[in-house]
Amino acid sequence: MLDLLLTDARVRTFDPNRPWAEAVGITGGRIAYVGAAADAPAAKETRRLGGNLLSPGIIDSHNHLLLGFDSDAVSLEGAETLAEVRSRISRLAAERPDLDWVCAENAVYSIVDDRRPNADDLAGLADRPIFVTTYDQHSVWLNDAALTILGIHDGADIAWGRAERDSSGRATGWVTDFYTSAMTSAGLAALQRDIPMYSPERRYKKILGSLDMATRSGITTVVEPQVPVAEIGLFDRALREDRLSSRVIAALFHPVDSAPEFRQELRTAVDDAPRSDRLQFGPIKLYADDVIEPHTAWMLADYANRPGHRGHPSAPIGELTKIVTELDRLGFQTHTHATGDGGVRLALDAIDAAQATNGTRDRRHGIVHVECLDPADLPRFADLGIAAAMQPRHASPDLIEGTWMDNVGQQRWDRAWRVKSLMDSGAHVALSSDWQVGEMDPLVGIYSALTRAGLDGSSSWTPDEIITLDQALFGYTREGAWAWHAEDRLGVIRPGAVADLVAWSADLYRLDPSALLEQRADLTIVGGQIVHDTGATGGEQGEQGLNRVDIAAKTLNPDRSCAGHGHQ
Template identity: 80%
Template sequence: MLDLLLTNTLVRTFDPNQPWAESVGITDGRIAYVGNSTDAPPARETRRLDGKLVTPGIIDSHNHLLLGFDPDAVSLEGAESLGEVRDRIRRLADERPDLDWVCAENAVYSIVDGRRPNARDLDGITERPIFVTTYDQHSVWLNASALRALGITSGHDIAWGNPEFDRDGQPTGWVTDFYTSAMTSAGLSALQRDIPMYSPERRYKKILGSLEMATRSGITTVVEPQVPVAEIGLFDKALCEGKLSSRVIAALFHPIDSAPEFRRELREAVDDAPHSDRLRFGPVKLYADDVIEPHTAWMLDDYANRPGHRGHPSAPVGELSKIVTELDRMGFQTHTHATGDGGVRLALDAIESAQQTNATRDRRHGIVHVECLDPTDFPRFEKLGVTAAMQPRHASPDLIQGTWMDNVGQDRWDRAWRVRSLMSSGAHVALSSDWQVGEMDPLVGIYSALTRASLDGSEKWTQNEIITLDQALYGYTREGAWAWHAENHLGVLKLGAKADIVAWSADLYELDPSSLLEQRAELTIVGGEIVHDAVDDYTRFDVAAKTLNPDRSCSGHASH
């Protein structure tokens, strides 16, 4: 007797021994039947899905749960003009006189033509400080009141970023290197002191909101790629309160300039952190460079629109290799941000050096984003067993026109987000959202992978890098499982695997790519438990803590 049977459906198993089926059954949280509908055993509960597609649950290999959306801030998503940005911020300021700081999220770099935004662009909205993050979280935009409140106008440094100054030595209101600096111990402490949006209480609410969205989207495993050691307790709290509706793999952030003692602290933190079937700590997040839009990613050649400038690596050349080698020796898997072709090469060099020095095998280090890739570095991903954790939505013209495209230059557009080429080379490519830089919904990412187009379909580019629906689903399931050493029990529907499943609202294989954006995850199952059921229009998040980790006390979670 099965616990649950999904039948009269189209099951894409990604099991090479049985690629397709009509039914899948679950017992005790694991797959107990895969086959045709007529031979399926009886079940306590049966769902007939009328030919809709069932796949393994989505594994989002780079999803910033901690960023989320803040209900006390305004989103600038879709705001394409300075006037619209000002209107949205003014509306929040007028509606919320109780806020000491007026905060906004998701600004695009190209909001002002031909230059970066500055403090003067925010004049006249409110006398209160204004704090705006860019869509990629790597830059911050401040008004004059915020510059004064933070002491930047008086020449004070801030621990969570690098303020820019004009030729006269005056701050422009633009701050770079935000996310890398803000997640250090000193940076996070100062940020939480200065900016209310980053208080532990509001950060915890973001985690819960992001998890709710993940479960609704068919995501059964989320990789949170940048957790400061000081915030391990937030995930412990979510575990103990039964709020982890999806599995979470949490990568701990390693500031590139940390002393060797910090790596021992990381080892102790991971060994002491809460671990359960729903929560795992262990990967380490590093940065090889920053991002291309503000010209801070490391390029092998000059930026097209800034001769003589190639950005910069996050650490002196050679330092990243030392760090990755030591982390590899300590048993850590690394997850390294690299966007420029120079940054990607630095990360590959570091991983190769670690493997040669330590003689390690199958560590499965990852490089995140891989936005610009020199052709000579292609074979190194497969040779070194490196996962390329990539985001198809980032390659959409509506996100990168006017900034990324212009900065890199048309002569290098053929190096951009080479998903298909990497897959064809034999490399492992794990697809992801990079929420909230991109939309969390994997159907948006799949659409982007199949079209390399804007969401309205009006703009397309680099069409030679589009992939098929089957390749995209494979990247979101099998490759995600492989990346995190979980291929034997996640990302596949076969006997004995964990029952992480998503049922979609249609047979996605029968749809035109543009129709994917109209679909949804109808049923999300984690470990055999229905955690989202769109048909009944509800989502369950009251999973008892004892079912997540029956041997762990939930007291003392705030101490981490």
């Protein structure tokens, strides 16, 4: 007898031997039956899905659980003017006199015109230090009190970023290179000493809130792409406390300026780390360059609006190749951030050299974002067996018109987020959200992949890169499984595969793209356990019943709004 039968469904299996079915049976956490509803065995519990779509669970291949939302900070999501930013921060300061620091998240770069925000813009809002992160986590905005407490006004350096100074040497209140510096051992230690928002307890709460959101969104595997070695214990705690409602693959962060001995420390950390069917460590996160919006991504030619400037790589030329080669030799799979076409080429060259030097095959190194791809480099992804971890939502015109488009220049727009071109070339494209830089809800990413338009449906951009619903789901399931060496058990519905499934609120294949944004995950199943249930599916339960995991709604519901666009 089956533990659970899901029937009266339109089942997209992604099994070439049986692409579609009507019913799926689960026993012992594995798929035991796929086929016609009339032929299904008896089950302890039956769920009738009313003709709605059942698919493999979503694999989000780049999702920052550690960023999350902080309940003791104010979100600047949707705040497009300095007046609105000041109003929200002032309100939090007034309502929370108990907070030693007033913290805010998700500020956009364009909050002021033609310059960086500065400390004067935050004057008069609080008698305490103010700490604001940008939506992409690459910059921080401080008020005068914060600059004084941190010693920046007195010329002190900070381990978690680079404080900008004006021509007279006075700190402006703007800090760059934040996220890459903050996740080093020294940077994180200083940040946790200085800023309450980064305490281990608040970071742990962010992980739990993000995981709950993932489960409610139909995500059954989350790749957390940037975990400092010092924070492995947070995930170990979640495992011990049975809070991993979705599977987690945690990539450890490797600062590009680390000493060679650090790579052996990573090997030891991964070998000694806790692991289970819900948690694994092992990929290594690297940076080839920074981001396009502040002109810090590495470009092959000058920025369109800054002649003579091409940004910069994250490490001296040749250094990334040395690092990737050594990590590859140590058995690591890498997950390298690259946004500019120059950064993407650096990452490709590094992986090419590593495989040639070590003679390795099928390591499945990944390159993240791939925002601007030179035509000459497009076939190299398939040739080198590289997984492109890309975010369809990032190509939406409502997020990138202005800064990104202007910086790159119209002559290079056809290089932007070439999802379809890469898929057509035979490359593996694992789709993802980049939460909380972008919305976590995979339906937002799928809609964006199908339209290349904003969430209001207007102004489709670079439509030659539009893909189909089937391609998008394939990218979020089968390709995600392949990227993490799990295609034998995840991302597919066939007998013997792990029962990671999501039942949607409609048959997505029968909807116009615009209607996708009104749908939701009704049922999320991880390893045969129901971990999210809206109650919308019809159920018939036998006497023995079925074990299930109760996931409390501890955070906001999945939000389809987004302050801006960025990347880690």
